[in-house]
């Protein structure tokens with residue numbers, strides 16, 4: 001899913017201004033093109049102005065609806081992410097209000113187009129047009145806060161990771177600064193930011209690779225701290241584990257930037273997801289062999305890419321033969 005291409009949503013006045021501009025632009029042309037009595041020419045012109053005004057607004061609003069992701073048909077991961085980061089009901093209500101507005105604009109415009117057909121004085125035409133613009137402006141004013149909310153939400157969604165929820169996916173998880181992003185860069189062609197301090201990964205990093213014939217997705221989730229109150233990025237990591245990951249690679253760092261006890265506690269928590277967990281001991285190049293051997297046995301862990309790839313392929317085969 002890609003939320004990056006959503007167009008900016010302007011405020012209600014912007015769309016009204018566009019509608020005014022378009023109808024004004026056309027009116028001069030229409031007036032010159034028509035012939036006959038002055039009153040009938042004005043009538044035709046104003047009739048066309050209503051049509052263009054109506055069409056401009058409806059086109060703009062329809063475009064917003066069409067481009068906006070239809071929330072209920074999004075994959076579960078994104079629906080939950082929306083629920084976690086914004087007011088889901090407000091968002092749905094805001095989108096719904098655009099449909100409502102389109103219908104009202106059509107109704108009102110039809111009424112005024114009918115009125116315009118029978119009017120017989122210039123001053124009356126002026127009054128009708130003033131009334132028409134007034135009514136539509138007030139309708140647009142009623143969705144002012146909805147348009148603002150849709151734009152606010154769009155900005156939040158722009159920051160969503162572009163996860164392919166239909167691919168077989170492997171989450172790489174563990175405490176901060178233990179080598180998750182480094183592992184991602186070894187398993188895939190991804191070039192995540194790797195730094196010598198915690199919380200480098202501000203976003204979810206994605207990488208892709210092909211195993212046998214299957215394209216698979218690796219998701220480097222920023223430090224899932226085993227705490228109750230999760231920040232935005234931890235919330236995303238948690239949703240990846242729950243809704244997207246087919247298996248989890250849990251990285252344990254024996255140099256212990258976080259105590260082994262803490263790392264084991266987080267591992268235990270991950271068992272709740274009821275997914276295959278492959279344990280990988282990172283930084284094995286700087287840890288003594290006997291310690292590696294001890295924990296390799298204890299956790300049935302992988303210490304090399306070769307072992308890791310073997311385990312991944314095994315699960316992949318199982319997954320695709322089902």
Ligand SMILES: Nc1nc2c(ncn2[C@@H]2O[C@H](COP(=O)(O)OP(=O)(O)O)[C@@H](O)[C@H]2O)c(=O)[nH]1
Pocket residue numbers: 175176177178179180181182183193194195196197198199200201282283284285286
């Ligand atoms: N020696 C060694 N250092 C590593 C290894 N993996 C990661 N590091 C270092 O550990 C630090 C954190 O790595 P990073 O991949 O950003 O960790 P993340 O926060 O879990 O994504 C960086 O300085 C890396 O260079 C490894 O296998 N061996």
Ligand SMILES: [Mg+2]
Pocket residue numbers: 177180181182193200201220222
């Ligand atoms: Mg990282």
